[in-house]
Amino acid sequence: MNDNELITAVRESVADVRSATPVARIISRGRAVRARRRIPGVAGTLVVAAGTALAVTTLLPSGHPGLPASGHPGSQPASARLAAWTVAMQANGDIDITINQLQNPAGLQSTLRADGLPVSVSFSGPPLSASCRPYDTQKDVLSAVAQWNTSDDGAFLVINPKALPSGTGVAIFDEPGAGIPSPSPGTPRHGSGRPAGITRPAGITGPPAGITGPLSVGLVYASQQCTG
Amino acid sequence: MGVGNQQLDFAEFYRSAADGCLRAVLVSIGDQDTARDLVDEAFARAWASWPTVSKHPAPEAWVVRTALNAGISRWRRRRREVSVPDPDRVADLPAVGEASASLVDPRIMAALMRLPARQRQVIALRLILDLDTARTAEVLGIATGTVMAHLGRAMAALRHDLQPELQQENRS
Numbered sequence: 375m376n377d378n379e380l381i382t383a384v385r386e387s388v389a390d391v392r393s394a395t396p397v398a399r400i401i402s403r404g405r406a407v408r409a410r411r412r413i414p415g416v417a418g419t420l421v422v423a424a425g426t427a428l429a430v431t432t433l434l435p436s437g438h439p440g441l442p443a444s445g446h447p448g449s450q451p452a453s454a455r456l457a458a459w460t461v462a463m464q465a466n467g468d469i470d471i472t473i474n475q476l477q478n479p480a481g482l483q484s485t486l487r488a489d490g491l492p493v494s495v496s497f498s499g500p501p502l503s504a505s506c507r508p509y510d511t512q513k514d515v516l517s518a519v520a521q522w523n524t525s526d527d528g529a530f531l532v533i534n535p536k537a538l539p540s541g542t543g544v545a546i547f548d549e550p551g552a553g554i555p556s557p558s559p560g561t562p563r564h565g566s567g568r569p570a571g572i573t574r575p576a577g578i579t580g581p582p583a584g585i586t587g588p589l590s591v592g593l594v595y596a597s598q599q600c601t602g
Numbered sequence: 603m604g605v606g607n608q609q610l611d612f613a614e615f616y617r618s619a620a621d622g623c624l625r626a627v628l629v630s631i632g633d634q635d636t637a638r639d640l641v642d643e644a645f646a647r648a649w650a651s652w653p654t655v656s657k658h659p660a661p662e663a664w665v666v667r668t669a670l671n672a673g674i675s676r677w678r679r680r681r682r683e684v685s686v687p688d689p690d691r692v693a694d695l696p697a698v699g700e701a702s703a704s705l706v707d708p709r710i711m712a713a714l715m716r717l718p719a720r721q722r723q724v725i726a727l728r729l730i731l732d733l734d735t736a737r738t739a740e741v742l743g744i745a746t747g748t749v750m751a752h753l754g755r756a757m758a759a760l761r762h763d764l765q766p767e768l769q770q771e772n773r774s
Contacts, residue, residue: 395638400616403643
């Protein structure tokens, strides 16, 4: 076999491989990259907590007040950019959420709901409103719904609405009461409780400056009062 | 360049370069699903920096380099999270991703995966992306002589690996 035959064989070995991603999807993903680059100082770690919820620690720039944020209509197909957080709907239905500061939870909640995600967002007070009921589930189910991703441009939360169990929604909340023991599985809780299994993530010794505790994600039973 | 023209310009580049970049990254890493995701991510980053990337002398090389770097970053993150598989089961794992098997020649892909990573990258850039030696050296940050040495060794190893099979194929 001479060099030309070998080169031809190598080229032909992958000749049938073609990109199937539409350019519109690439551009949408590129917009999310561009939006994340505009938000400085975001980093974080997602830890699968014992039980059935994810906990996310978001590092906030100390003493850096966020700009006033406002409600935003649905983010599809481009990204919504706010100082405190950004939401970007991906072509595959995933929702990328970058939270820079724990401000304007109502705006984030309405933006996510406009994107079709049943969600309750709380950055202060009780983790869940009185109308929300935590949904007990397995860790892998929750992991399929919420993932913490990082890129060279920062860190962001990815929600896959298609992975939500029927009749459930997502709760995103600050957890100033970190360290509270996990509730017993199966124990019904209403109002002041948290989605089952939330505990302070192991290995996190204290909240970074400017944040009161880990930002957590859990599942709740969907209802008009709780998740819209 | 206006936003509309910029988008058209990028779309044209994507249409002309996407297949080649995907094949180059696939030859470098061996798994088609991962290659697709890395190349998509690299093109997304190219779009986000298109005013700069479009001026690059070989933007498709920029995409491939970015995709390979993204793959290395992922591996570094995940190696801390994924436990080592059971050694007894490793032998059963396919040499290339199952999804790749339907579109690639498994013998040649397996031979490529037996090459050192740097030799695979040289093959990807020189033979699949059709870059010249100087550009390949620039993208990989190595000397042109090193590129030629890697290419020569890779070709010799592939020839040694594939020749018996191809000869047998020709006889039958």
